[in-house]
Amino acid sequence: MATDIAAPGVDTGGTPEPPSEARTRRWWRRSGLPAAAVGAVVGYLIGTYLGTWVGQDNQQVQGMGHNDFAVTLGYLGGTVGWLAGMGALTYPVQKMLGYQPAAEHEHERSLGRYFRYTLDHKVVGVQYLVAMISYFLVGGLFALAVRTELLSPTRHLFPPGKYLEIVGEHGTLMMMMMTSAILGPFGNYFVPLMIGSRRMAFPRLEALSFWLTPAAFLVLLSGLLIGGFPAGWTGYAPLSIQATQGQDAYLVAFGLMAISMIVGGFNIVVTVINYRAPGMTWTRIPLFTWSMLVTGMLMSLAAPVLVLGCYLSLMDRTVQTALFDVEHGGSPYLWENVFWFFGHPEVYILALPGFGIAAELLPVFTRKPAFGYRIVVAGMVGVGLLSFFVWQHHLFVSGINSDMRPVVMLTTEMISIPTGFIFLAAIGTLWRARIRLTVPMLFILGGLFNFLIGGISGVFLSDVPTDAVAHGSFFVMSHFHYTIMGGYMFFFFAGLYYWLPKMTGRMLNKRLGQVHFWTLFVFFNSTFLPLFAIGELGMPRRVFEYADSLQALNMWVSISAYLIGVSMLIFVYNFLKSTVIDPPSPLPANPWGSRGLEWFTSTPPAADNFERIPTVVSGPYEYGTGAGPMAVFRDEDLMQPEGVS
Amino acid sequence: MTSAGAPAERAERTDREHVRRIGLIWLVLCVIAMPLVYFVLGPHLPPGNDSYQAASQQQDNAVLAVIATPVFLFIWVYVGYAVKNWRIPTDTPVDQIEDGPAIRGHRGFQITWIAVTTVAVLGLFVFATVEMAVDYGAGTGSGTSPIWTPAGFSTSVKDSKLLQVQVIGQQWRWTYRFPQYDGVETADLVLPAGQQVQFNVTSLDVIHSFWAVNLGVKADANPGVNNIAFVETKAVGPVDIRCAELCGTYHGAMAQTGQVMTHQDFDTWIRGQVALHQDLIPQLPAYDDFYVPQTDGGYYDPSQDPPPPVDSGLPPASPSPSGSPAPSPSGTDTSSPSPSPTSS
Numbered sequence: 001m002a003t004d005i006a007a008p009g010v011d012t013g014g015t016p017e018p019p020s021e022a023r024t025r026r027w028w029r030r031s032g033l034p035a036a037a038v039g040a041v042v043g044y045l046i047g048t049y050l051g052t053w054v055g056q057d058n059q060q061v062q063g064m065g066h067n068d069f070a071v072t073l074g075y076l077g078g079t080v081g082w083l084a085g086m087g088a089l090t091y092p093v094q095k096m097l098g099y100q101p102a103a104e105h106e107h108e109r110s111l112g113r114y115f116r117y118t119l120d121h122k123v124v125g126v127q128y129l130v131a132m133i134s135y136f137l138v139g140g141l142f143a144l145a146v147r148t149e150l151l152s153p154t155r156h157l158f159p160p161g162k163y164l165e166i167v168g169e170h171g172t173l174m175m176m177m178m179t180s181a182i183l184g185p186f187g188n189y190f191v192p193l194m195i196g197s198r199r200m201a202f203p204r205l206e207a208l209s210f211w212l213t214p215a216a217f218l219v220l221l222s223g224l225l226i227g228g229f230p231a232g233w234t235g236y237a238p239l240s241i242q243a244t245q246g247q248d249a250y251l252v253a254f255g256l257m258a259i260s261m262i263v264g265g266f267n268i269v270v271t272v273i274n275y276r277a278p279g280m281t282w283t284r285i286p287l288f289t290w291s292m293l294v295t296g297m298l299m300s301l302a303a304p305v306l307v308l309g310c311y312l313s314l315m316d317r318t319v320q321t322a323l324f325d326v327e328h329g330g331s332p333y334l335w336e337n338v339f340w341f342f343g344h345p346e347v348y349i350l351a352l353p354g355f356g357i358a359a360e361l362l363p364v365f366t367r368k369p370a371f372g373y374r375i376v377v378a379g380m381v382g383v384g385l386l387s388f389f390v391w392q393h394h395l396f397v398s399g400i401n402s403d404m405r406p407v408v409m410l411t412t413e414m415i416s417i418p419t420g421f422i423f424l425a426a427i428g429t430l431w432r433a434r435i436r437l438t439v440p441m442l443f444i445l446g447g448l449f450n451f452l453i454g455g456i457s458g459v460f461l462s463d464v465p466t467d468a469v470a471h472g473s474f475f476v477m478s479h480f481h482y483t484i485m486g487g488y489m490f491f492f493f494a495g496l497y498y499w500l501p502k503m504t505g506r507m508l509n510k511r512l513g514q515v516h517f518w519t520l521f522v523f524f525n526s527t528f529l530p531l532f533a534i535g536e537l538g539m540p541r542r543v544f545e546y547a548d549s550l551q552a553l554n555m556w557v558s559i560s561a562y563l564i565g566v567s568m569l570i571f572v573y574n575f576l577k578s579t580v581i582d583p584p585s586p587l588p589a590n591p592w593g594s595r596g597l598e599w600f601t602s603t604p605p606a607a608d609n610f611e612r613i614p615t616v617v618s619g620p621y622e623y624g625t626g627a628g629p630m631a632v633f634r635d636e637d638l639m640q641p642e643g644v645s
Numbered sequence: 646m647t648s649a650g651a652p653a654e655r656a657e658r659t660d661r662e663h664v665r666r667i668g669l670i671w672l673v674l675c676v677i678a679m680p681l682v683y684f685v686l687g688p689h690l691p692p693g694n695d696s697y698q699a700a701s702q703q704q705d706n707a708v709l710a711v712i713a714t715p716v717f718l719f720i721w722v723y724v725g726y727a728v729k730n731w732r733i734p735t736d737t738p739v740d741q742i743e744d745g746p747a748i749r750g751h752r753g754f755q756i757t758w759i760a761v762t763t764v765a766v767l768g769l770f771v772f773a774t775v776e777m778a779v780d781y782g783a784g785t786g787s788g789t790s791p792i793w794t795p796a797g798f799s800t801s802v803k804d805s806k807l808l809q810v811q812v813i814g815q816q817w818r819w820t821y822r823f824p825q826y827d828g829v830e831t832a833d834l835v836l837p838a839g840q841q842v843q844f845n846v847t848s849l850d851v852i853h854s855f856w857a858v859n860l861g862v863k864a865d866a867n868p869g870v871n872n873i874a875f876v877e878t879k880a881v882g883p884v885d886i887r888c889a890e891l892c893g894t895y896h897g898a899m900a901q902t903g904q905v906m907t908h909q910d911f912d913t914w915i916r917g918q919v920a921l922h923q924d925l926i927p928q929l930p931a932y933d934d935f936y937v938p939q940t941d942g943g944y945y946d947p948s949q950d951p952p953p954p955v956d957s958g959l960p961p962a963s964p965s966p967s968g969s970p971a972p973s974p975s976g977t978d979t980s981s982p983s984p985s986p987t988s989s
Contacts, residue, residue: 161894232891238851238868239893326869327937332852333867368745372755397854398865399846399872402788406774413766417759423720424758430727432663433745437728437735445724452720456713463773465705465783468863469692472854472889536691536706538858540889543897547885593739624744 031087033115040215043081048074060320064244068317071226071245075252079215086211087117091204117211119203122605124210125189126503129496131210132184133575135177135217136489137568142170144565147558153546163544165228165246172220172233172250176257177213178484179299179346180264182353184210186495187268187292189503193598193605194286196277196614196631201270202263209264216256223249232542234343237324237335241316248317255310258303258342261349265299268292277597277631279616286596286620287370290377291356294384295349302345302388309338333400340391348387350484352380354451354491355422358444361498362429363621364594365441370621371428372421379421386415396467405464412462419455423448438592439513443494446521450486454479457532475535478528486524493517493571501591505603506584512574519567527560595630596620663730671722675715683711692861695884695905697877698784699861701776705783708772712765786846786855786864786872789934795841795875802932807843807875810836811932814846814853814866817895819886828932829919834903837911838881846872847935853899854890860905863889871934878905 029035051070055061061069083089094101113123114130145166149157158166188210192200200206223229227246231239235254240247272285272293285293313335315321322328324335355376363370370376390412396405426448435441457479460466470476493516501507530553539546546554590599597620601609614631622630658666687707692699733742777783778793787793790800797806802824811822813830822830834857836842846855848866856863857876864874881904888899906914919926930936 160897164891164894164896230891230893234891236852236891239891242851242893331869333870336852366745367742369747369749371748372750375750375755395865397786397863398852399786399788399867399870402782402786403792405777406770409773410770413770417762417766420758420762424755427720427723428748428751428754430724430731431748432660433727433731434742435728435732436737436742437732445728448720448724452717456716459713459769460706460709463705463709463769464785465702465773465776465780466709468698468783468785468861469702469706471863472856538691538856538885538887540854540856540887540896542891543887545897545900547900588739590739593742623747625747 031085031090031117032112033086035087036082036085036211039081039083039085040078041081043084044074044078046081047072047077050077055318066245068245068248068314071248072252072314072318075219075249079212079219079252079256082215083208083211088204088208088211117207119199119207120607121188121192121200121203121206122503122609124206125185125187127210128180128184128188128213129186129503131213131217132177132181135173135213136181137572138217138221139170139173139177140565140568142166142173144561146170147561149544150546150554151558153548153551153554156544158544160544161230162228164230164232164542165224167542168229168232168250169220169224172254173217174484175233175346175350176220176254177217178488179257179261179349180209180213181492182357182488182495183264183268183292183295183299183349184213186288186357186499187295187353188264190499190598191268191271191289191292192275193601193609194289194596194620195272195275195280196597196610196616197271197275198608198610198613199275200267201275202267205263205267209260209267212256212260212263216253216260219249219256220253223247223253234339235313235335236339237313237316237332238326240313240335241324248314251310251314251317255307255314258306258310261299261303262307265296265303268296269300272296277614277616279631281616283373284616284619286360287373287376288356288360291352291359291380294380295352295356298345298349298352298384298387302342302349305338306342306346309335309342312338333395333398336395336398336400337391340394341388343394344391345384345387347480347483348383350488351419351451352383354447354488355380357491357495357498358422358447359425360596361440361444361494362426363623364498364592364596365436365438365444366429366433367593367623368429368431368433368621369619369623369625371425371431373619373621375421376425379418379425382418382421383415386411386418390415393462393467396464397471409462409464413459416455416459416462423452438497439508439510439517440494440498440592442514442517442521443490443497446517447487447490447494449521450482450490450524453529454482454484454487457482469536472540473535474531474539474541477541478531478535481528481531486528490520493520498592499598500579501587502598502603502605504579505587506579506582507587507591508578509574512570512577516567516571516574519570520564523560523563523567527557527564530557595622597631600629600631600633663726667723667726670726671715671719674718674722678714678718679711682714683707686710691858693859694879695859695882696784696861696879698780698875699859700879701780701783702861705773705776709769712769781875784861784863784874784876786874788873789871791873791875795877797841798843798875802845805843807841808837809843809845810834811845811847812855812864812866813849813936814855814888814892814899815849816851816893817888817899819853819855819888819899819901822929822932823915823918824932826915827919827926828929829915829922829926830929831918831922834884834886834901835911835914836878836884836903836905837908838878838905840908841875841877844874844876845934846874849936849938851892852890853888853892856887856889857903858885858887860884865890869935869937881905881907 048070051073052067055067055069061067091101114127118124149163188206223246227244229246229250230243231247235250272289312323316323323330324332359370359376390408392401392408393412461470461476461479497508497513534550534553537550539550589603597614600614612633614633616631618627618630620630690703690706692702694700781793781795782791795807799805802809809824811824813820813822820830820832821834822828844862844864846864846866847870848868850868853866854863855866860876862874862876864872884903884905886901886903888896
């Protein structure tokens with residue numbers, strides 16, 4: 001399948017290179033995981049040494065008994081060493097020094113490519129997929145620990161400080177790592193396939209965006225080893241400045257993940273704009289790709305603000321800039337504003353990809369055109385735009401800008417109009433449809449059910465008088481779990497069950513998939529519905545003690561949460577069994593009967609996706625309209641080496 | 646738009662019949678559910694009826710719940726109806742599935758949908774804004790200079806006719822100062838019933854959030870900020886107090902029970918407090934909108950403490966439960982103690 005020509009983006013003039021010098025090095029000098037581990041340790045030691053040297057005479061360091069310079073520089077040095085060991089710096093450094101870099105060989109089909117800094121967007125997609133599932137499961141374990149502590153209002157499994165560390169780890173892992181849970185795996189893998197491209201615009205940045213995520217993940221987890229961070233995933237400022245060095249782990253990790261988001265999102269945007277096949281007009285772009293485009297824009301516009309926030313906070317913690325310190329002229333409102341200016345677009349980064357999957361899959365499983373294609377696109381773009389104007393609804397009771405609250409309330413409630421378009425489209429698409437309740441379709445319908453509850457509970461939070469009750473309580477917590485876990489992650493699973501046959505040539509077991517869906521759906525709702533009531537009845541978030549009267553409800557929630565864990569185990573078993581343990585069974589090329597362009601390639605797709613660049617002749621959702629296939633392959637488009645075509 | 650392929654007897658139905666059936670089921674359910682939500686569930690919704698603000702929040706909760714009901718019901722009824730009527734066997738081979746009708750949109754439905762959601766959203770916005778204006782911020786922290794204020798309010802503590810209660814958050818407890826009663830600082834919150842109260846919420850260290858659950862008051866306590874919230878108490882009873890913003894290790898333990906008493910009981914209590922703390926009151930920093938603890942760079946340095954007064958050897962007024970010394974308030978404005986108008 002793989003025609004033996006140059007890897008995308010590597011200018012080799014079309015001739016296959018002989019095995020390069022990089023390939024003949026000893027394993028520990030070769031770019032890859034071993035070298036990255038060594039690099040991370042060496043970088044960490046250098047950074048720590050530098051930080052100790054910088055900070056040793058600092059009065060603050062002596063007074064506090066810990067050195068934030070050393071921790072921060074250690075983490076940053078470790079990350080640079082990790083990336084250098086992976087080979088992220090090889091190409092740019094060689095270019096900068098005027099060498100002609102050795103060609104990367106991306107056509108190998110070995111398992112090893114999944115552990116390397118690779119330029120193939122499909123490999124990056126699979127790397128992202130496995131990594132995101134792992135991060136999700138680790139974050140889920142922290143959630144179970146939280147629920148175990150909350151079994152009783154007075155008997156404690158953890159000391160209160162340790163409990164807050166666990167809450168913070170759970171929240172940050174989920175909110176930070178899961179930003180790329182759909183854009184990472186499915187965006188990187190399928191956007192080029194869906195628009196008829198052979199590659200992403202910036203393959204090296206794409207690999208960088210992935211290899212930053214394990215660094216961020218490990219830095220964040222390592223925070224537990226140095227005292228954890230008490231300020232939760234929101235990291236509010238005076239508390240975060242007061243915290244011990246575990247807070248540096250939070251700030252560095254969130255900053256790294258923000259860079260990963262900027263890079264990954266930007267790459268998607270440029271790819272969609274510039275790498276579309278002939279005939280792939282803006283009104284033929286699949287809705288999933290539209291959602292990736294808008295998400296990419298949100299990421300590359302919002303995440304820089306987070307980098308700034310983390311930077312400011314690290315400055316306060318190390319060189320004592322007092323930006324958040326009232327005593328010396330700072331303000332605690334600064335962090336709240338900077339954080340939520342990123343944070344609210346972020347929650348749509350955690351919603352739009354899910355809408356994209358729902359809008360993409362509904363036509364396939366109803367055999368009908370997407371209802372109101374333009375309205376759905378307008379909805380996504382509208383949500384993306386409005387999301388930058390609503391952040392102060394997180395500060396309704398904070399006392400800042402209280403005269404402006406009606407305006408923020410208006411923008412916040414207005415965002416439910418474009419969000420509603422996704423339901424409009426779903427209703428229209430289901431009308432007189434041929435509904436097949438496959439596992440992906442179950443997850444779509446379940447996700448819509450949950451997102452409806454999440455969305456409507458959001459209206460209670462956007463309205464100042466009702467927010468007065470709900471703000472900072474378990475109601476908020478339940479609300480965003482409904483949108484993110486109940487909506488976004490359900491849509492993630494829908495995408496996983498739907499696209500895994502394309503990615504691996506293997507179908508996840510249908511029976512186990514149904515069991516996974518129904519257990520997850522039932523126990524998810526049984527966990528989070530009572531939490532609305534618990535919040536309204538006066539239980540604030542992140543507390544380790546609560547009113548006796550709420551114990552019964554809390555126990556119910558905790559037990560349901562364990563059962564979510566069981567449901568996840570079923571999924572993990574299914575995932576491993578269907579992809580690794582069972583022998584592959586022959587699968588039709590297009591098992592769902594989709595019209596989408598991604599199903600025109602071989603399964604799994606060849607290294608350069610399309611032997612010939614497709615010419616798109618109709619839209620992706622023309623079910624029942626009598627339109628022919630979405631794309632044709634013409635002889636004159638036979639793939640030419642890069643630079644010739 | 647009808648097409649072959651669906652089960653025969655259902656395919657008979659026209660679009661209009663489907664619309665009528667869905668609409669009928671939805672209407673019937675709405676007629677049953679909406680009064681139940683408003684009249685049966687509504688009066689039991691939090692935060693209850695212990696203050697005018699709480700009552701209006703409860704009202705608002707009920708109104709939102711009633712508006713949400715038909716939305717939920719419509720989506721549920723519709724999707725349930727669609728799945729029940731238009732479902733085909735899941736394992737139909739893909740090459741044997743007939744395509745559905747090629748409907749790309751429906752102008753009337755789309756316009757109706759957008760119009761209805763827009764009207765609902767604008768209506769909710771107007772409703773909530775009016776509630777906020779009528780209830781003086783609806784119990785929320787409204788910043789240093791609120792625009793919707795009860796009669797008798799003044800940003801100056803001396804001129805304000807309302808009962809002033811300063812809520813001071815610190816890691817990890819609440820204390821309360823009553824500027825109209827010699828500026829006494831108490832460990833418990835006691836309020837008179839049927840009284841317009843002005844909470845001045847501030848913090849000495851990190852961000853807390855003062856949440857008087859059944860009074861419907863929530864206001865962030867920010868260091869260096871005076872965040873004002875109004876509440877008009879109704880009947881006598883306990884007040885559940887929580888901290889609603891993560892503030893460190895014992896955030897979960899910043900729970901307290903206050904009291905709403907009759908005016909007489911309140912007078913007795915506050916006089917008792919003033920008498921009890923007679924010696925302490927002069928040592929407190931002068932009453933101010935907020936206090937900036939004088940520490941050096943965020944960690945406690947005992948050498949920075951002001952010298953203790955010579956005449957009494959009493960400990961500082963704000964006890965620190967954590968064992969580690971918390972920064973004690975020492976006013977920046979040490980020029981003169983406040984006049985402290987004692988109530989008659």
